[in-house]
Amino acid sequence: xxxxxxxxxxxxxxxxxxxxxxxxxxxxxxxxxxxxxxxxxxxxxxxxxxxxxxxxxxxxxxxxxxxxxxxxxxxxxxxxxxxxxxxxxxxxxxxxxxxxxxx
Amino acid sequence: xxxxxxxxxxxxxxxxxxxxxxxxxxxxxxxxxxxxxxxxxxxxxxxxxxxxxxxxxxxxxxxxxxxxxxxxxxxxxxxxxxxxxxxxxxxxxxxxxxxxxxxxxxxxxxxxxxxxxxxxxxxxxxxxxxxxxxxxxxxxxxxxxxxxxxxxxxxxxxxxxxxxxxxxxxxx
Numbered sequence: 001x002x003x004x005x006x007x008x009x010x011x012x013x014x015x016x017x018x019x020x021x022x023x024x025x026x027x028x029x030x031x032x033x034x035x036x037x038x039x040x041x042x043x044x045x046x047x048x049x050x051x052x053x054x055x056x057x058x059x060x061x062x063x064x065x066x067x068x069x070x071x072x073x074x075x076x077x078x079x080x081x082x083x084x085x086x087x088x089x090x091x092x093x094x095x096x097x098x099x100x101x102x103x
Numbered sequence: 104x105x106x107x108x109x110x111x112x113x114x115x116x117x118x119x120x121x122x123x124x125x126x127x128x129x130x131x132x133x134x135x136x137x138x139x140x141x142x143x144x145x146x147x148x149x150x151x152x153x154x155x156x157x158x159x160x161x162x163x164x165x166x167x168x169x170x171x172x173x174x175x176x177x178x179x180x181x182x183x184x185x186x187x188x189x190x191x192x193x194x195x196x197x198x199x200x201x202x203x204x205x206x207x208x209x210x211x212x213x214x215x216x217x218x219x220x221x222x223x224x225x226x227x228x229x230x231x232x233x234x235x236x237x238x239x240x241x242x243x244x245x246x247x248x249x250x251x252x253x254x255x256x257x258x259x260x261x262x263x264x265x266x267x268x269x270x271x272x273x274x275x
Binding site for chain 2: 006020022023027035038039042045046050057073078081
């Protein structure tokens with residue numbers, strides 16, 4: 001069985017992370033920013049899983065990735081609820097236009 | 104075979120991510136994110152994490168992506184009824200330049216770190232047996248406290264999201 005070198009996993013994860021960062025910066029939409037953040041969290045999980053290959057007895061990396069997935073799910077639900085409230089109040093999803101705490 | 108699958112799924116994930124970056128329609132971006140998540144799940148399986156691959160598909164594709172698409176559809180702009188402009192995201196030129204500059208610069212930095220780092224891996228690599236038993240035993244023994252905290256966190260997130268999204272009168 002040929003083993004894919006660790007560096008290749010790290011390079012793929014770095015590419016996904018940087019694309020996610022660029023998405024989160026450029027999109028002028030709350031949900032577009034969330035898409036970028038999800039992509040970044042996935043890239044981090046690839047790193048954890050790739051390093052966990054060398055730890056078959058305890059699998060610390062995979063467990064950590066599992067907790068990252070749980071936190072990501074909680075984060076997305078709360079973020080969507082907040083986005084819906086902000087949209088109901090300001091009628092916009094552009095982060096640049098939401099610049100006051102109270103209208 | 105395994106090598107071809109690895110590079111194929113890596114390319115799938117990266118091309119899908121680039122499509123999200125360059126597409127102007129957010130719904131298309133959400134569906135491209137679906138492809139990227141599938142590619143990442145395949146990478147998990149190729150790295151020996153079968154349970155995490157299935158979890159990735161169930162939680163991200165089945166839960167988070169559906170929530171995101173709901174969010175996109177519930178926040179349509181009411182002003183323009185032009186069907187060509189639904190879910191359109193305008194990107195400022197300066198923002199695009201800054202974003203691509205920061206992303207490319209950070210990528211070069213990370214590649215440099217990965218290339219110069221000298222990982223000395225001790226211990227044997229993962230074998231082809233299933234990881235479910237190890238994960239279950241570890242969750243119930245040495246990772247019991249984080250497991251319970253995750254349960255509380257999910258409960259709090261559920262209650263908080265339901266409370267925030269309730270249709271309250273906006274004018275108090």
